[in-house]
Amino acid sequence: GHSTRSLAGARASARARESERERRGEETMSLCTHALRKALGSGVGAWLPMAAAAAASTSGLGASAAAAAASGAGSTASLKSGLALGAFRTSASAAVPAPQYEEANKDFKIYRWDPDNGDKPRMETYTVDLNDCGPMILDVLLKIKDEQDSSLSFRRSCREGICGSCAMNIDGSNGLACLTRIDKDTETASTVAPLPHMFVVKDLVVDMANFYSQYKSVKPWLHSEGSEKVDGKEVYQSKEDRAKLDGLYECILCACCSTSCPSYWWNSDKYLGPAVLLQAYRWIIDSRDSITDERIQQLDDAFKLYRCKTIMNCAKVCPKGLNPGKAIAKIKKAHHGTLE
Amino acid sequence: LCCESYTEKQAKLGRPVSPHVTIYKFPITALTSITNRVTGVALSVGVTSIGAMSLVGADVPALMSTIGDITVIGNLAKFSVAFPLVYHYMGGIRHLMWDRMPEMLENAKVEQSSYILIGAATAVSAALAII
Numbered sequence: 304g305h306s307t308r309s310l311a312g313a314r315a316s317a318r319a320r321e322s323e324r325e326r327r328g329e330e331t332m333s334l335c336t337h338a339l340r341k342a343l344g345s346g347v348g349a350w351l352p353m354a355a356a357a358a359a360s361t362s363g364l365g366a367s368a369a370a371a372a373a374s375g376a377g378s379t380a381s382l383k384s385g386l387a388l389g390a391f392r393t394s395a396s397a398a399v400p401a402p403q404y405e406e407a408n409k410d411f412k413i414y415r416w417d418p419d420n421g422d423k424p425r426m427e428t429y430t431v432d433l434n435d436c437g438p439m440i441l442d443v444l445l446k447i448k449d450e451q452d453s454s455l456s457f458r459r460s461c462r463e464g465i466c467g468s469c470a471m472n473i474d475g476s477n478g479l480a481c482l483t484r485i486d487k488d489t490e491t492a493s494t495v496a497p498l499p500h501m502f503v504v505k506d507l508v509v510d511m512a513n514f515y516s517q518y519k520s521v522k523p524w525l526h527s528e529g530s531e532k533v534d535g536k537e538v539y540q541s542k543e544d545r546a547k548l549d550g551l552y553e554c555i556l557c558a559c560c561s562t563s564c565p566s567y568w569w570n571s572d573k574y575l576g577p578a579v580l581l582q583a584y585r586w587i588i589d590s591r592d593s594i595t596d597e598r599i600q601q602l603d604d605a606f607k608l609y610r611c612k613t614i615m616n617c618a619k620v621c622p623k624g625l626n627p628g629k630a631i632a633k634i635k636k637a638h639h640g641t642l643e
Numbered sequence: 644l645c646c647e648s649y650t651e652k653q654a655k656l657g658r659p660v661s662p663h664v665t666i667y668k669f670p671i672t673a674l675t676s677i678t679n680r681v682t683g684v685a686l687s688v689g690v691t692s693i694g695a696m697s698l699v700g701a702d703v704p705a706l707m708s709t710i711g712d713i714t715v716i717g718n719l720a721k722f723s724v725a726f727p728l729v730y731h732y733m734g735g736i737r738h739l740m741w742d743r744m745p746e747m748l749e750n751a752k753v754e755q756s757s758y759i760l761i762g763a764a765t766a767v768s769a770a771l772a773i774i
Contacts, residue, residue, distance in 0.1 A: 416659060424659050472661075475668025499663035502653040509661060513649050565673070568663050572650060613741055614676045615753050616669075632745035643745075 407433040409485070410492035411443055413455065416503050424503070427452075428492065433485060440473050440495065441480040444507075457507040464622060467557030471507050472496040477559040477620040498558055500568035514558050517575050521583040521598070529593030544590035551585035551630065553623050554578065560617035560627050566610045574610035575602075577617035577627030584630040587637065599637050608634060675757040679734035682727035689727070722772035729771070730764035 408430050416424035429447045436446050441459055448455045458468040462481045469480035474493050486493055501509035530538045561567045561576030575583070580602075587598050602608040608631065617627040633643055647655070669677075697703050711717045737756060741747055747756075 414661070418657065472666060475666060494666065496666050497661040499661055499667055501661050502656075502658040503661050504658065510653060510658065516649075563667070565663075565677075572648065612676060613738065613748070615672045615748065615750075618748070618750050618753075619670050619672070626748065626750075629745050629748040632741060632748055635742065636745065 404434055406435075407487075407489050409433050409487075409489045411447070412492050412494045413444075413447075413507070414494075414496040415455070415506050417454075418505055426494070433487065433489065436485075438484055439481055440483045440485060440493075441469055443485060444480060444495070455507075456505045465555060467555035470498055470557040470559050470562075470622075472499055472562075477563045479557060479559070479622045482622055498562035500571065501558075501562055511558065513571060514556075514561065514576070514578070517579045518556065518582065521575070521579055521586070521601070522594075523582050523586060525586075525589065525592055526594040527591055530591055538591040540590050547588050547590070548585060550625055551581060551588075554581055554585075554625055555623060557622065559620045559622060560625075563616040563620045564611075565614060565616070566612055570606060570610050573606035575607050577611075577631065580608060580611070580634065581625065581627040581630045584634050587634065587642070595642075599634070599642070602634060603638055611635075670754070671757040672753045675734065675760055679731060679738075682731040682734070685727045686731055689724070718772045722768055725771040726764065726768040729768045730760070733760055733764050733767075 411429050411431060412426045413429060414424060415427045416422075429451055431443050431446055436442050441462060444455065444457055444459075448457075457471070457480070459481065460466040460468040462469075464479050464482040467479070470477065471480055472478075473480065473483050473495055474486065477498060480495075495507065497503055497507045497509045501511075504510055527538050533539055556578060558578055560581075561571075561578045564577055567574055567576040583598060583602060586592055587595055592598075611628075611631045613628060613632070615628045618625070618629070621627070636643065693703055696706075710720050713720075737760060747753070
């Protein structure tokens with residue numbers, strides 16, 4: 304596209320920003336990582352112009368070409384982004400015009416705990432301008448870490464609700480930070496806390512070792528030794544039998560459900576929890592599996608399955624829309640003969 | 644002498660447990676579930692008390708009639724006896740239905756059943772308290 308501002312003007316702005324950056328004594332960041340971090344912080348809408356800016360810069364065309372590419376895309380984010388070179392704060396130097404929008408400041412109370420000093424856990428309040436932030440809670444966390452407090456620790460990866468890393472408690476309910484929209488009401492503060500009743504490693508990061516070992520204990524892989532194999536290798540499965548796995552295989556093991564269950568809070572050592580039991584059921588009703596009876600019997604004691612009291616917090620919070628409570632009820636029925 | 648438990652190891656590392664009841668926003672179904680447990684405990688305590696009092700010779704039916712005859716307080720007392728009984732009974736029926744028909748365990752359905760349970764139990768208990 305063609306630039307909407309002159310190259311000379313763009314060069315002047317870029318130079319002003321560069322000198323400001325030097326004044327601040329900032330280290331030179333790689334252009335790509337800078338654009339990437341900014342993109343993650345400002346939401347998907349700003350991604351394209353900044354990716355273009357980063358690509359233009361790294362291909363050696365220089366800041367002015369990057370400015371042209373960014374402004375050519377016409378996005379308001381590109382005006383603020385300051386391209387790959389310089390300041391990424393909106394309160395920039397005099398060479399860049401002040402943003403012409405209102406600030407929508409909202410408070411976020413975030414659980415903090417530092418293992419390296421002996422302090423007790425606390426809730427720390429951060430104020431974020433929602434008009435300069437992406438729509439999801441993960442955008443808020445990244446923006447705070449980027450601009451206000453780099454010590455804030457949390458897990459994240461895919462930013463699209465498939466990896467399960469950013470599971471946490473937001474405004475009282477468990478969910479994925481990357482899929483939970485910010486409540487736009489600027490009068491009330493939002494609370495962000497770790498997954499409930501888990502041992503805290505630091506801030507919003509909790510220890511998942513127990514959860515994973517419980518998952519391993521239900522042997523979550525196919526045992527097809529006793530199944531009929533076509534040409535000695537493959538176990539055929541009908542479309543109807545495959546359909547039984549829908550609503551079960553999609554689990555991303557984020558632990559939102561298990562950590563929403565009061566029964567799992569009180570007995571996380573012996574009760575397996577909704578996530579693991581959903582997966583146990585996933586293997587129980589897989590028609591290709593040959594150790595079905597053994598799987599069902601493994602769960603027949605007072606704790607592993609039967610601590611479930613049908614509270615149904617699990618199905619309410621699942622970010623993938625799955626229903627562990629129903630799967631558990633079906634395993635209970637399997638124990639007195641009717642496996643469905 | 645074997646390996647220490649997961650909980651012991653975590654506690655040794657000095658890790659706090661993340662907040663739970665203090666921060667969690669319980670859905671209506673979870674609230675009806677804990678109410679079922681509370682009414683169950685109340686019934687156990689109440690019935691045991693009645694048994695214990697009778698064992699030492701108190702005339703429990705007469706005592707109940709005397710209290711029940713007082714104008715407003717009597718109705719409140721009757722409600723506080725009727726509600727745990729009615730609620731827990733209806734909650735129990737809901738549990739039996741869920742056990743037999745897992746298809747009823749959907750988010751919208753369980754939420755609706757919770758409001759029905761609260762409404763029906765309150766209405767029946769109020770009726771029993773007035774008659």
